[in-house]
Amino acid sequence: MRLMIQRVTEAAVAVEGEVVGKIDRGFLVFWGAKEGDTEREADYLASKLCKLRIFEDEEGKMNRSLQQAGGSLLIVSQFTLYAGCKKGNRPNFINAMRPEQSKPLYEYFLRQCEKEIPHVERGEFGADMKISLVNDGPVTIWMDTEEMLSE
16 A cells, blocks of 8 residues: 655645545645555554654654644545556556455545544545645655565
């Protein structure tokens, strides 16, 4: 499972011109699952995400979590996080989890985050979404359970 996390001052996701999710200060998170991912990986990343300390404290150091900063989450499913670009110039997505398995896992991940963070917004699974954001910093963090759980 992979997350691309962007610290934002605001972010929104629209489907067919209508905003379906919007936050102010917080994290815009792009979420992707690969074949074989389970609730174990979702639990692990949800916990890491909600505790990630990348907001500045009184001394200007990245030392405060999303909860401590009073931030929100906007979580968007994105199978293209598993694009394979090794051969040729056209990416393949053979490692991305099939939608019928991925959608329940995405919903599970959202529920786990909602246990920790009071305000969690979402994109629309499988839709053509338009994302707007103001990246704060910029700060962008990549998390991948394949790397993190093997350490």
